[in-house]
Amino acid sequence: MAALILIVDDDPIQRRLLEAMARRFGYDVETVDSGEGALARLQSPDRPPVSLVILDLVMPDLDGMGVLARMRQRDIAAPAIVQTAHGSIEVVISAMRAGATDFVVKPVGAERLQVSIKNALRVDALEDELRRATRRAAGELGFRDIVSRAESMARTVRLAERAAKSNIPVLIEGESGVGKELMARAIQGSSERRGKPFVTVNCGALPEMLVESILFGHEKGSFTGATEKHVGKFAEANGGTLFLDEIGELTLEAQVKLLRALQDGEIDPVGSRRSVRVDFRLVSATNQNLIELVKAGRFREDLFYRLNVFPISIPPLRARACDVPDLAVRFLARFCAEEGKRIRGISAEALGLLSAYDWPGNVRQLENAVFRAVVLADGDELTTAEFPQIAAQVEGYDVLIPPAPPPVAADPAAEPALRATDIEARDPHALRLIDDSGDVRKLEEIEAESIRFALAHYRGQMSQAARKLGIGRSTLYRKMKESGIAEDMVGDAAA
Numbered sequence: 121m122a123a124l125i126l127i128v129d130d131d132p133i134q135r136r137l138l139e140a141m142a143r144r145f146g147y148d149v150e151t152v153d154s155g156e157g158a159l160a161r162l163q164s165p166d167r168p169p170v171s172l173v174i175l176d177l178v179m180p181d182l183d184g185m186g187v188l189a190r191m192r193q194r195d196i197a198a199p200a201i202v203q204t205a206h207g208s209i210e211v212v213i214s215a216m217r218a219g220a221t222d223f224v225v226k227p228v229g230a231e232r233l234q235v236s237i238k239n240a241l242r243v244d245a246l247e248d249e250l251r252r253a254t255r256r257a258a259g260e261l262g263f264r265d266i267v268s269r270a271e272s273m274a275r276t277v278r279l280a281e282r283a284a285k286s287n288i289p290v291l292i293e294g295e296s297g298v299g300k301e302l303m304a305r306a307i308q309g310s311s312e313r314r315g316k317p318f319v320t321v322n323c324g325a326l327p328e329m330l331v332e333s334i335l336f337g338h339e340k341g342s343f344t345g346a347t348e349k350h351v352g353k354f355a356e357a358n359g360g361t362l363f364l365d366e367i368g369e370l371t372l373e374a375q376v377k378l379l380r381a382l383q384d385g386e387i388d389p390v391g392s393r394r395s396v397r398v399d400f401r402l403v404s405a406t407n408q409n410l411i412e413l414v415k416a417g418r419f420r421e422d423l424f425y426r427l428n429v430f431p432i433s434i435p436p437l438r439a440r441a442c443d444v445p446d447l448a449v450r451f452l453a454r455f456c457a458e459e460g461k462r463i464r465g466i467s468a469e470a471l472g473l474l475s476a477y478d479w480p481g482n483v484r485q486l487e488n489a490v491f492r493a494v495v496l497a498d499g500d501e502l503t504t505a506e507f508p509q510i511a512a513q514v515e516g517y518d519v520l521i522p523p524a525p526p527p528v529a530a531d532p533a534a535e536p537a538l539r540a541t542d543i544e545a546r547d548p549h550a551l552r553l554i555d556d557s558g559d560v561r562k563l564e565e566i567e568a569e570s571i572r573f574a575l576a577h578y579r580g581q582m583s584q585a586a587r588k589l590g591i592g593r594s595t596l597y598r599k600m601k602e603s604g605i606a607e608d609m610v611g612d613a614a615a
Contacts, residue, residue, distance in 0.1 A: 123171035123241055123445070127151045128158040128187065129203070130179045134226070138174055141230050145237065146468025147171075155182030162196050168269055172240055173200040177215065188218035199244040201236050203228070238464035238501075245453035259318050259360070261309040266302060267447055270440030276303075276432060283430050284310040289382065291367075291427045292405040294434035297484030300405040301365060303434060308361040313401055317360030321353050324369035331374045333390050336381075342391020354387045357400040367404040367427065368413050375420045382426050402427075437479040437486065444475045447483060451490040452502065461494055466502040473517045477510050498579055505579070568603035571596070575605075 125147045127138045135151045142149045150170075152158050159182075162170055177184035184202055191200070199221040204211050212223050221240040224232060255261045263277050283290050284307045292300045301320065308318050326334055333343075337352025354362060364370070370378065381387050382402065386395040404427050413419035437444065448466055456463050466474075479485055493506035504511050511517040553561055574585040586596040599605075 123449070124148045124150065124168055125172045125174060125237070126158060126161060126170045126198075127174045128153075128155065128179075128184075129174075129176040130154060131176070134176070134203075137227070138233070141233055142174075142237070144230070145234050146471070147237070155179055155184070155187040158187055159190055159194075159196075162191070162198060163194065170198045172237060172244070173198050174203065175200050175220075176203045177211065178205065185214065185218055188215065188220060192219050197244075197248075199240045201240055235464070241449065242453055242456075242464055245450050246457055249450055249454045249457075255309065256305065259305075259309060259315045261302070261305040263306045263310055265309075266299070266306055267450060268440060268443045269446065270435070270442055272435045273440050273443070276434055280307055280432055281310065283307055283432065287311075287401055289401075289427055289429045290403045291410075291429070291431045292403065292434065293431060294405075294407065295436050295482055296407045297482035298434045298436055299483050300407075300434060301363065303432065304361070304363045304403040304405065307403060308401065311361075311401070313360050317357050318363065319353050319357040319360065320363045320365060322365045324366040326370075326374075328371060331371055332377065335374060336377060336387045336389050337392075337396075338390035339392050342389075346391070352387070352389060354381060354398050354400060355389075355396065358398050359400075361401040361403055364402065364404040366406060366408075368406045368408040368410055368419060372418075372420065375423050379420065379423045379426060382423075437482040441475050444479075444486065445471045447486055448474055448490055451487050452494065455491050455494040459494055461497065462500060463494060463497055463502060464500050467504070470502050470504050470507060473504050473507060473511055473514055476514045476517070498581055498584070564603065567599065568605060571599060571603065571605060 125142050127135055127142070127149060129135045129138065129151075130153050132153070135153070139149045139151055148168075150161065152161055158173065158175070161167070162173070175184045175187055182190075188200060188202075190196075191198070200219065201222045201224060202215045202220045203224055203226055204215070205226050215223055221243060222236045224236055228236075252261065252265050255265065263281060266273070266277060268274065268277070280290075280303060290304075290307060292303055294300050305318060308314065308316070321335065332338075333346075333350060333352070335353050337350050337355055338346050340346060340349045364378075377388065381398070384395075385399065386397050388395050410419055410424050410428070414421045414424050445466075448471065452463060452466060455461075474486070474489075481488075489507060489510060490502075493502050496506050504517055553566070570589070571585075574589050575582075578584045578588065582593055582596060586593045589596065591599070
C-alpha cells in the first residue's frame with residue numbers, strides 16, 4: 121500500500137488538481153473540504169493512517185493554522201505541507217513554528233510538489249526511526265512502533281496488548297525474520313516492567329558446555345577458567361524481561377533447569393550452595409513446531425506446557441504485503457542517515473516490485489535488500505535497478521542487460537544491421553563463457569561484455585565503473601574504443 125495523503129482545501133478545483141498530481145506520483149489520496157473534517161479523519165481509528173497532510177492555510181471556520189495547533193495539542197504526528205497564496209515570509213515562519221514540515225505557493229507545480237512530498241515523508245520516516253531507537257534504548261518500545269496496516273497483524277497486536285497487562289509467560293511463534301524480538305520488546309514496553317532490563321538470549325548460539333553458566337551464572341572457581349563470578353542472564357533480567365529466542369534449540373539438560381526457574385522463581389548458579397530467587401517476565405520465541413519437537417523427544421513436554429500458556433503467532437511478510445512499502449521507506453530513512461546518502465524515496469515501480477515479491481526471509485530480508493540498494497544507488501531515488509536479485513524472481517520485472525555484439529565480419533555489407541536486442545538475465549552476476557557453438561568465448565569478448573555490464577550497472581558513471589573494474593578511467597576509454605563500444609553508451613546508461 122502506497123503512502124496515504126490527505127488533501128485539505130475548501131476550493132474544489134484545487135482539491136482535484138492536487139489529487140490528480142498526487143495520484144500520478146503513485147500515492148493514495150483522500151480529500152476533505154474543511155479543517156474540522158481533516159481533524160476528524162486524522163483521528164479516525166478504523167481507517168488507514170494518514171502519512172502526510174497537504175493543508176490550505178486560508179479556509180472558513182477552522183483555518184490551516186488552527187488545524188496545525190490542534191494537531192500539536194492532540195499529538196497527531198502526521199507531517200503537514202501548507203499551501204499559501206502569497207508566500208510571505210511572516211506566514212511561512214508562523215506555519216513552520218506551528219509544526220508544518222514544508223510550504224508551497226499556489227498554484228504549485230508538479231515537480232515542486234513531488235519534491236516537497238518526498239522530502240516530508242523521508243524526514244518523517246527518519247524522525248520516527250530516531251524516536252524508535254530512543255525508546256528501544258530506554259526499554260520503552262511499544263506496539264505503535266510495530267509498522268503494519270494488515271488486519272492479520274492488527275489481531276496479533278491486540279492479542280499481545282492483552283498479554284502485556286499481566287505477567288503471564290508468552291510464546292511468540294513465527295518464521296525467521298518476522299520480528300519476534302520486536303514484538304517481545306513491545307510487550308515489555310507496554311507492561312508494568314517498562315524501562316526495566318530486557319535481556320536477550322539466542323538459545324541456538326549457546327555453546328553446549330557453557331549453557332548453564334551463561335543462563336544461570338557461576339561462582340568464582342567453580343570450574344576451570346572461572347576466574348571470577350558471573351551472574352548469568354536470569355539474574356541480569358531480575359525485575360525485567362528475559363527473552364529466550366529460538367527456545368527449541370535449548371538442550372534437554374538446560375530445559376530441566378529452566379523448568380525449575382519457571383516453577384519456583386529460583387535458579388542454581390554453577391558452584392553455588394544456595395539457590396537465588398529471581399523476578400523476571402519470560403517471553404520465548406521459536407520458528408519451529410514445538411509440538412513436533414516434543415513428539416520427537418527433543419523438547420520436554422512439561423516445559424512446553426509451561427511456555428505455551430499464551431501463544432502469539434506473527435504472520436509472515438508475504439501474508440501482509442501491504443506493509444512492505446511502509447517498512448521499505450522506514451529502512452530507507454535509517455540507512456540513508458547511516459550511510460550519508462541523500463535519497464528522497466523509492467519509485468512507485470520499485471515499491472510495486474517489492475510488494476510483489478514473496479520475501480521468504482521476511483522483514484529481515486527486506487531490510488537487507490534496502491540496505492544493499494542504498495549502498496548501490498547513485499541517484500536521488502531507488503528504482504528497480506537497485507533490486508536486481510528481487511526483479512529477477514518476480515514476473516514482469518526482469519532485469520534486462522544489453523548483449524555483447526556479434527564478431528565483426530570481414531565484409532560489413534554482407535552482415536545484417538545490428539539490432540538492439542535485450543537479453544533476459546536471471547542472475548545479474550552470471551557471465552556466459554561458452555558461445556552458441558559450444559566453444560569457449562574469446563577473452564576480448566568477455567572483457568567487452570564485462571565493460572558493458574559495468575556501464576549499465578553504474579548508469580554510465582565512468583569513474584565508478586572504472587574503479588569497480590580495477591582499471592583507470594583512461595584505460596576504460598581505451599578498452600571501449602578497442603572493443604567498439606560507442607561512447608554514447610555512457611549517455612544511454614546514465615539516462
